[in-house]
Amino acid sequence: MGQAFIIVAVSAVFSFSYNVIRDNGLPLIAEKIIVEGGQSAADSLLAETTIIFQPVMIDLAIAKEFYDRGVLFIDARDDHEYREGHIAGARLAPANPGEILRWTTADDPVVTYCSGGECDLSMNLSMNLMGEDWGFARVFVFDGGLPEWIAAGYPVE
Known part of the structure; x- marks a missing residue:
């Protein structure tokens, strides 16, 4: 049992070390990546052939494009904040x-x-x-989120 632990530990050290020195090593901490762009990015993201394995962060331009296409917006804030104002047509989570x-x-x-x-509520x-x-x-x-939407002068309720 003790030898197996040592072998696993040494293997892990070598693996992490090799990953760090490689030019194209895998990141050990996930990065926050926001997809930016206009209509072509929105088209690609909404294509039924696009496969997504985790939530994708989008910028204001893509959010507005999705909104204009009728994509459902869900407000992850609490009921009180939602009643104070939200993106027009958005539903409270x-x-x-x-x-x-x-x-x-679930496919839409x-x-x-x-x-x-x-705010991490929307990501959660x-x-x-x-x-x-x-x-x-x-x-x-x-x-x-809502502050950027309001600053752009987009519809709110």
């Missing part, structure tokens, strides 16, 4: 994320958002939606 299936299918794209900046909701329990295939997170 229900306590049970599966209830979103009343408004759309969905955009989640919250207060932008350091997105991860939950794409998890095994709900199986949503295309979930996007609008990184700028």
